[in-house]
Amino acid sequence: MTESFKGMKPSRRQFLTGAAAAGAGAVAAGAAKAAGDPLITEVQEWAQATGEGVDATPYGLPIQYESDVVRRNVEWLTADTISSINFTPIHALDGTITPQGCAFERHHSGAIELKKEDYRLMINGLVDTPLVFTYEDLERFPRENHVYFCECAANTGMEWAGAQLNGAQFTHGMIHNMEYSGVSLRTLLEEAGLDAAGDLKDKWVYVEGADASSNGRSIPMEKALDDVLVAFKANGEALRKEHGYPVRLVVPGWEGNMWVKWLRRIEVTNQAIESREETSKYTDTLEDGTSRKWTWVMDAKSVVTSPSPQAPIKHGKGPLVITGLAWSGRGAITGVDVSIDGGKNWQEARLAAPGTDKALTRFYLDIEWNGEEMFLQSRARDSSGYVQPTKAELRETRGLNSIYHNNCIQTWWVKANGEAENVEVS
Amino acid sequence: MTESFKGMKPSRRQFLTGAAAAGAGAVAAGAAKAAGDPLITEVQEWAQATGEGVDATPYGLPIQYESDVVRRNVEWLTADTISSINFTPIHALDGTITPQGCAFERHHSGAIELKKEDYRLMINGLVDTPLVFTYEDLERFPRENHVYFCECAANTGMEWAGAQLNGAQFTHGMIHNMEYSGVSLRTLLEEAGLDAAGDLKDKWVYVEGADASSNGRSIPMEKALDDVLVAFKANGEALRKEHGYPVRLVVPGWEGNMWVKWLRRIEVTNQAIESREETSKYTDTLEDGTSRKWTWVMDAKSVVTSPSPQAPIKHGKGPLVITGLAWSGRGAITGVDVSIDGGKNWQEARLAAPGTDKALTRFYLDIEWNGEEMFLQSRARDSSGYVQPTKAELRETRGLNSIYHNNCIQTWWVKANGEAENVEVS
Numbered sequence: 001m002t003e004s005f006k007g008m009k010p011s012r013r014q015f016l017t018g019a020a021a022a023g024a025g026a027v028a029a030g031a032a033k034a035a036g037d038p039l040i041t042e043v044q045e046w047a048q049a050t051g052e053g054v055d056a057t058p059y060g061l062p063i064q065y066e067s068d069v070v071r072r073n074v075e076w077l078t079a080d081t082i083s084s085i086n087f088t089p090i091h092a093l094d095g096t097i098t099p100q101g102c103a104f105e106r107h108h109s110g111a112i113e114l115k116k117e118d119y120r121l122m123i124n125g126l127v128d129t130p131l132v133f134t135y136e137d138l139e140r141f142p143r144e145n146h147v148y149f150c151e152c153a154a155n156t157g158m159e160w161a162g163a164q165l166n167g168a169q170f171t172h173g174m175i176h177n178m179e180y181s182g183v184s185l186r187t188l189l190e191e192a193g194l195d196a197a198g199d200l201k202d203k204w205v206y207v208e209g210a211d212a213s214s215n216g217r218s219i220p221m222e223k224a225l226d227d228v229l230v231a232f233k234a235n236g237e238a239l240r241k242e243h244g245y246p247v248r249l250v251v252p253g254w255e256g257n258m259w260v261k262w263l264r265r266i267e268v269t270n271q272a273i274e275s276r277e278e279t280s281k282y283t284d285t286l287e288d289g290t291s292r293k294w295t296w297v298m299d300a301k302s303v304v305t306s307p308s309p310q311a312p313i314k315h316g317k318g319p320l321v322i323t324g325l326a327w328s329g330r331g332a333i334t335g336v337d338v339s340i341d342g343g344k345n346w347q348e349a350r351l352a353a354p355g356t357d358k359a360l361t362r363f364y365l366d367i368e369w370n371g372e373e374m375f376l377q378s379r380a381r382d383s384s385g386y387v388q389p390t391k392a393e394l395r396e397t398r399g400l401n402s403i404y405h406n407n408c409i410q411t412w413w414v415k416a417n418g419e420a421e422n423v424e425v426s
Numbered sequence: 427m428t429e430s431f432k433g434m435k436p437s438r439r440q441f442l443t444g445a446a447a448a449g450a451g452a453v454a455a456g457a458a459k460a461a462g463d464p465l466i467t468e469v470q471e472w473a474q475a476t477g478e479g480v481d482a483t484p485y486g487l488p489i490q491y492e493s494d495v496v497r498r499n500v501e502w503l504t505a506d507t508i509s510s511i512n513f514t515p516i517h518a519l520d521g522t523i524t525p526q527g528c529a530f531e532r533h534h535s536g537a538i539e540l541k542k543e544d545y546r547l548m549i550n551g552l553v554d555t556p557l558v559f560t561y562e563d564l565e566r567f568p569r570e571n572h573v574y575f576c577e578c579a580a581n582t583g584m585e586w587a588g589a590q591l592n593g594a595q596f597t598h599g600m601i602h603n604m605e606y607s608g609v610s611l612r613t614l615l616e617e618a619g620l621d622a623a624g625d626l627k628d629k630w631v632y633v634e635g636a637d638a639s640s641n642g643r644s645i646p647m648e649k650a651l652d653d654v655l656v657a658f659k660a661n662g663e664a665l666r667k668e669h670g671y672p673v674r675l676v677v678p679g680w681e682g683n684m685w686v687k688w689l690r691r692i693e694v695t696n697q698a699i700e701s702r703e704e705t706s707k708y709t710d711t712l713e714d715g716t717s718r719k720w721t722w723v724m725d726a727k728s729v730v731t732s733p734s735p736q737a738p739i740k741h742g743k744g745p746l747v748i749t750g751l752a753w754s755g756r757g758a759i760t761g762v763d764v765s766i767d768g769g770k771n772w773q774e775a776r777l778a779a780p781g782t783d784k785a786l787t788r789f790y791l792d793i794e795w796n797g798e799e800m801f802l803q804s805r806a807r808d809s810s811g812y813v814q815p816t817k818a819e820l821r822e823t824r825g826l827n828s829i830y831h832n833n834c835i836q837t838w839w840v841k842a843n844g845e846a847e848n849v850e851v852s
Contacts, residue, residue: 040546040558040690048638050536054512054668058496060527062485063667065541070484086480093662094607095571097523101486102663110476115491120466132466140745142792145521145778181520181788212474235661236519237528241489242480264466319566352571362607366568 062101068092071102074170077158085152087173090303090325091310096177096352096360097147100240103176106152106256108213111242114262119246121188121230125267126203128193135232135246141183141191144229146252147359149327151175151298153255153282156410157403159391163411163422167310171410171422172303175327177360180250182231185224189268197268200225206273207249210264217258218272219251223296227252227358230263253329253358254296255404257282287399300388301407302326302336302363302380313418317371322349324378326361331383333361340367342375342411342425343390349378357383374414375425391424488527494518497528500596503584511578513599516729516751517736522603522778522786523573526666529602532578532682534639537668540688545672547614547656551693552629554619561658561672567609567617570655572678573785575753577601577724579681579708582836583829585817589837589848593736597836597848598729601753603786606676608657611650615694623694626651632699633675636690643684644698645677649722653678653784656689679755679784680722681830683708713825726814727833728752728762728789728806739844743797748775752787754808759787761807766793768801768837768851769816775804783809800840801851817850 062069073086085106088098105111116135124130152174158164165171189205197203203221208214219228229250232239239245244261251258257277272278284292304324307313313320322340326333333355337346349363363378380388391408413423488495499512511532514524531537542561550556578600584590591597615631623629629647634640645654655676658665665671670687677684683703698704710718730750733739739746748766752759759781763772775789789804806814817834839849 037546037558039544040548044544044636046538046540047636047640048535050538050637052537052667054497054499054510054531054533056537057527057668058498058512059488060497060529060666060668061487062664063539063671065539065671066664069663071480071486072484073480084480086484094569094659095605095662097605097661099526099661099663101483101527103486105480107480109474111478111482112472112476113489113491114472118465118470120463122466132463136741140741140747142776143520143747143749143778143790145788179521179523210470210473211476214473233520235523235525236521237495237525238488238492240486241478242483242486245489245491315562315566321566321569323569350568352569362571364569 069102071104072169074165085154085174087169088176089169090173090175090305091168091308093305094323094362096325096362097235098176098178100178100234100237100243103178103243104152104174105242106174107211107242107261108215109211112211112262113241114210114246116246121247121263122265123188123192124265125206125269126197127189127268128196131192133188138183138230138232138247141187143181144184145179145181146229147177147179147356148250148252149175149177149358149360150256150259151327153257153295153298153404156406156408159408159410160395160400160402160406163424166422168303168305168308169310174256175360178234179236180229180231181233182229182250185228185230185249185266188230188266189224194268202270204269204272206267206269207260207263208265209244209260210262214264215257215260215277216273216275217260217277218269218275219258223251223254253298255282255298258296282404284398284402284404286401289401292398295405298327298329299405299407300326300328300330300333300380300382300386302378302388303410304338304376304378304412307376307414307418307420308412309420309422312420313369313414317369320367320369322365322367322376324363326355326363326378326380327359328380328382328384328386329358330386332357333380334383335381336361336363337379338363338365339377339379340374343377343409346379355383371416373416375423376412376414376420377409379409392426495528497530498595500591511580511600513595514602515595516599516601516731517594517734519731520749520788522751522788523661524602524604526604526660526663526669529604529669530578530600531668532600533637533668533687534641535637538637538688539667540636540672542672547673547689548691549614549618550691551632551695552623553615553694554622557618559614564609564656564658564673567613569607570610571605571607572655573603573605573782574676574678575601575603575784575786576676576682576685577753579683579721579724579830582832582834585834585836586826586828586832589850592848594729594731594734595736600682601786604660605662606655606657607659608655608676611654611656611675611692614656614692615650620694628696630695630698632693632695633686633689634691635670635686636688640690641683641686641703642699642701643686643703644695644701645684649677649680679724681708681724684722708830710824710828710830712827718824721831724753724755725831725833726752726754726756726759726806726808726812728804728814729836730764730802730804730838733802733840733844733846734838735846735848738846739795739840743795746793746795748791748793748802750789750804752781752789752804752806753785754806754810754812755784756812757809758783759806760809762787762789763805764789764791765803765805766800769803769835772805781809797842799842801849802838802840802846803835805835818852
């Protein structure tokens, strides 16, 4: 300690001159307060062997100080929590991977407990050989690994009517992004044989879960044979109960409701089943009362996660990291623009890594904040050439009746005091 | 249910003929047992609304049936668990991302609890302006995101003497692979200014942690300015206490001991400090008693994670997925070869994704197992042209005195009954 303490003395003087400089200086300003601070210059009580050894937590949890980084639901949003949703705390996360422990949940009749030994998956309908697989059978087929986002079609749905939920967790938190391991659905369908189905162009698969809701959905054969996965692991380990343990469907880029959990049956059919989940639900009601149907793909979208209402700016003006997430069900994110003046001017954000197909992309914009209010927006572009629309543009084409597929540009009003609010700008 | 049950009847007949076929047939054999199984044909008790809603687990944990997928330590390996290690259950994981909850731990004086508010990071020594940063200061610098493996130098160390630990978790489990978010060390060093250091070629940084051990290590300036990260998040969320909350050093491709946790001080020096951790520890003692020093880089290595002693083959002959992990501290994995006859013949494994720099790569080999014993090996190749050596080759050059940097080819003896053992083949 002595050595490093001596080290501080000259530095503190040098520092006060340097602090005048903008930018880096402002950061150093934070450092100035800390210089000579006993927290760095004196031996602290935690600098002693603790009783906490490696066998303390065979399976670890976040430290107590992070107890606010959890899934949350909105009580008034749905009648009961059984068929309800909760939200990923995206305002407090960084990077792109979502830990399973705080990845949003949505189920229609509660999360069920299903043992691997009791698990069965039936493939029937227009196949050469209807089959029933055990969990162990599935483990014997060639596996794939892919990182994909899963977004609920109703994510940001409450915002159609106006700026309502005050935080990125609640406006955009029905999304997560994990590395899945599993077997391609194509492999299992080919195992059962598709000759009996004849021309595959007009064929569908109907997928059901083992829970009470069954949450049945129809998927066109073209998608089923493309990139759909029958997944048993997420981020390296078994799926969590609330995410469909032991097996769920992964339908890359398509609305989360089709990612059937506790996957139980896959039937090859001549037509869509037109189940509750794809008729009265998960269709977008337009201005004239008619419905947009088969709106499976989640269009390009982005949101600034920090600063945001749950992640205010606590320091003063000077260097500020603006960060957020972008994604597209049509391909890879190619760019994200950020505006601090409600869309009048745009700056290109830095992507932490090149966008990959149907996965979250993290973006950053490092600015010198002048301490004045900002109207923060982000706008995503994807490999199909699609550009994320404004809320006004979306309302013009789809009206106000829908609660699904709202991918509009989000605005956070960041005030001079650093606090942020969910607002709309015209 | 009726519909799908009817579906099974003809299929069962068709099926028994089909079962004769090899390969796919053998998988179907598993399916045969399940056909007409009430677990798929009858409504089950879990097909009813559960009381378990979305607010049941604000931060979720694995389902009870996965309680064996946890970190484990080996009691005889070290005197006490405080300064001990535990191992990642790699035999039970798939993909490449390691969940923080089961990522191995190694600390020298216990895992400490350090609040963000109490956190300070000092940069001193040969810098223009010694600085002390708060956690909030660090959040104001431009951030990066990278996936890197972290391997303890002693991983597989017990195997120098012979085949000892009976499971991939224990022989190769001192490794994890996460997506880190943080600030590059170069950015912070440049903030303090390196003009005072003069010629950087012969300079070092000495890094210390806030725990009692301090675990001080010297890092050449060239590496410090290359890809070292001052990280505060892993897999999107805050570091776990046992992984250095709130801030740890990430030294890509280099031995885990240098990834200083609870990072407290970075001193720019004229020479290496020659601390305990880099002299009496973490050096490789050779046959003649002299030591290999500065063995920082973790060479290319791989291991079959399944089948393995903790992951035996439970089904009979026929389709079998052989899978494992490969990594290199010198770059990206370019290929992995697998042998089932103890290294006499090799087949090229399938990489789940192209290898990336200093990160885990998942490989698969899908075979028709004839039901006879196998001597399973994997051999990694990296972008530097390096090929993973045999244990004999390693012993020839380094003898038997070391416990560090054992990256030799591992052999699992898989018996006809599907059980596996850790063995050596000559």
